[in-house]
Amino acid sequence: MRLAPAIAACWLLALGAAGAARAATTKLYIAATGGTQVYVVDVATNSLVKTLEVGKSPHGIAATTDGRWLWIATEGDGKLHKIDAVRDVETASFDLGPYQQEIEITNDGRLLYTGRFMDGCYDVFDTAKESVVARIPVDGNPHNVVKAANDDRYMYLSPMSIDPDTVAKSAIKRGTLRDCAGKPKTAYLPNDKVYIADTRTNTVVGTIPVGGSPRPIAASDDGRRLYADIDGWLGFLVIDLQARKVIERVKFPLVTDDEKTTFSRAHGIWVTPDQKEVWTASVNHGVVYAYDRTVEPVRLVARIPVGAAPYWISFSPDDRMGYISLSEGDAIAVIDVASHKLVKTIPLPKGSGPKTTQVVVAPTP
Amino acid sequence: MERRALIGGAAASLAAAATGADASPSPRFLPFQTPVVIAFPQLEAVWAPAPFRARFTKSNGEDSVVPGIAVRTPRRIEAFCTYCPHELCVIKLTDDHQLRCPCHFSLFDPLRDGAWIAGPAMRRTYRFDHRVKGPDLVITGIEADLERRLL
Numbered sequence: 340m341r342l343a344p345a346i347a348a349c350w351l352l353a354l355g356a357a358g359a360a361r362a363a364t365t366k367l368y369i370a371a372t373g374g375t376q377v378y379v380v381d382v383a384t385n386s387l388v389k390t391l392e393v394g395k396s397p398h399g400i401a402a403t404t405d406g407r408w409l410w411i412a413t414e415g416d417g418k419l420h421k422i423d424a425v426r427d428v429e430t431a432s433f434d435l436g437p438y439q440q441e442i443e444i445t446n447d448g449r450l451l452y453t454g455r456f457m458d459g460c461y462d463v464f465d466t467a468k469e470s471v472v473a474r475i476p477v478d479g480n481p482h483n484v485v486k487a488a489n490d491d492r493y494m495y496l497s498p499m500s501i502d503p504d505t506v507a508k509s510a511i512k513r514g515t516l517r518d519c520a521g522k523p524k525t526a527y528l529p530n531d532k533v534y535i536a537d538t539r540t541n542t543v544v545g546t547i548p549v550g551g552s553p554r555p556i557a558a559s560d561d562g563r564r565l566y567a568d569i570d571g572w573l574g575f576l577v578i579d580l581q582a583r584k585v586i587e588r589v590k591f592p593l594v595t596d597d598e599k600t601t602f603s604r605a606h607g608i609w610v611t612p613d614q615k616e617v618w619t620a621s622v623n624h625g626v627v628y629a630y631d632r633t634v635e636p637v638r639l640v641a642r643i644p645v646g647a648a649p650y651w652i653s654f655s656p657d658d659r660m661g662y663i664s665l666s667e668g669d670a671i672a673v674i675d676v677a678s679h680k681l682v683k684t685i686p687l688p689k690g691s692g693p694k695t696t697q698v699v700v701a702p703t704p
Numbered sequence: 705m706e707r708r709a710l711i712g713g714a715a716a717s718l719a720a721a722a723t724g725a726d727a728s729p730s731p732r733f734l735p736f737q738t739p740v741v742i743a744f745p746q747l748e749a750v751w752a753p754a755p756f757r758a759r760f761t762k763s764n765g766e767d768s769v770v771p772g773i774a775v776r777t778p779r780r781i782e783a784f785c786t787y788c789p790h791e792l793c794v795i796k797l798t799d800d801h802q803l804r805c806p807c808h809f810s811l812f813d814p815l816r817d818g819a820w821i822a823g824p825a826m827r828r829t830y831r832f833d834h835r836v837k838g839p840d841l842v843i844t845g846i847e848a849d850l851e852r853r854l855l
């Protein structure tokens with residue numbers, strides 16, 4: 340899904356040191372949401388090198404900008420795990436409550452934002468104090484959070500919605516839909532906006548209506564654009580973050596009869612490290628789309644069939660490889676970014692259900 | 705001779721009631737443009753699914769294709785819509801004979817008419833209208849409730 344910022348610099352450092360000792364190791368971390376593991380792939384060889392046991396249904400991954408620490412949220416047991424990314428060992432874990440989702444961390448590594456899906460609440464976890472220092476209530480169900488790599492003044496929160504007539508009603512009846520304080524809710528408000536949270540005050544300072552339940556989002560490094568997948572829209576939205584409004588609604592071009600007649604939804608979106616392209620995916624159609632974002636309206640440059648349902652996207656810091664998690668196929672598709680061609684599939688254990696991924700340039704011990 | 709396949713009906717309603725899923729004993733179905741016919745020899749092996757796709761017309765006049773599998777379980781021949789009721793990812797039959805969604809891992813029981821077991825779907829799989837006709841399984845329609853998810 341993402342690349343720890345400052346990684347481009349680390350990557351160049353690593354390249355400069357080539358021939359001498361390697362200064363850093365670039366690794367792809369894969370949350371196996373169907374199991375209890377995080378898989379580690381060496382980006383130099385695109386092969387699986389390690390398996391970390393973390394906890395039930397790993398979902399969110401975030402790394403500190405120096406690549407030293409990795410944080411992983413496990414949805415099934417409600418924990419936040421601190422991983423030493425140099426040695427790939429867990430050093431601490433914290434109980435934050437069930438249904439932890441995506442996470443994001445400020446550039447100084449101090450504040451970590453994590454959504455509690457059923458509680459309409461984003462928790463702000465202070466990694467130095469090792470405790471939750473603020474809670475941000477939202478409509479809907481907290482799912483995604485991102486920042487702009489070069490400007491972490493704001494966190495962009497995209498809570499999704501569940502079906503208000505069936506799932507939400509049933510959850511209210513069972514007392515599993517709660518507020519920030521853990522009090523059972525008696526009513527459910529679906530969400531159709533992106534929230535802007537100020538990381539200095541940990542309060543919401545604005546919202547951007549998007550016309551549907553927002554799903555994965557991605558910000559450009561300079562903080563000027565946000566790209567959003569939305570339920571009910573087979574494509575994505577382009578959002579001007581200064582004007583705080585949607586400026587473009589992009590629809591995927593449906594080519595085959597199969598694509599025209601079979602339901603699909605957009606899920607998984609990220610910007611290439613060189614900031615030239617934005618990639619997103621059509622899940623049931625098994626296609627990843629690459630758009631040139633140096634022009635507006637954005638321009639389709641490639642449609643990349645990947646077979647099994649694509650779900651999350653991340654890139655190697657040198658812009659060479661795109662990594663697409665195939666939850667249905669228990670694999671990672673490796674795409675050559677320049678040619679937009681599938682070059683390799685990294686198989687993972689059956690049932691592992693890979694989802695969120697993160698590329699980290701970790702210093703060598 | 706045409707008879708109801710050993711699927712759905714009262715067993716489905718009972719399973720639905722037991723799991724809190726949709727308890728409607730006889731849902732409304734939307735007819736396929738062309739019925740799906742699966743000859744029994746294709747379903748000889750137990751737990752070997754035969755995938756199929758069927759086309760119907762939505763109320764807005766557009767065509768829509770619905771995916772499914774027919775499978776012989778140790779009990780009988782079944783047909784399951786493989787759109788997950790949660791967010792319509794495509795469910796797969798696992799090696800341990802459950803229907804599992806790869807997106808958020810909802811589980812359904814193929815031995816209880818696709819009853820919901822676990823996960824965010826919170827209802828049984830969408831039903832097909834299907835019958836045994838001579839040596840074939842004939843699938844003629846899809847539960848109408850699916851349509852609101854596709855519009």
Ligand code: FES
Nearest residue numbers: 788790791805808
């Ligand atoms: S789409 Fe099947 S569990 Fe979410």
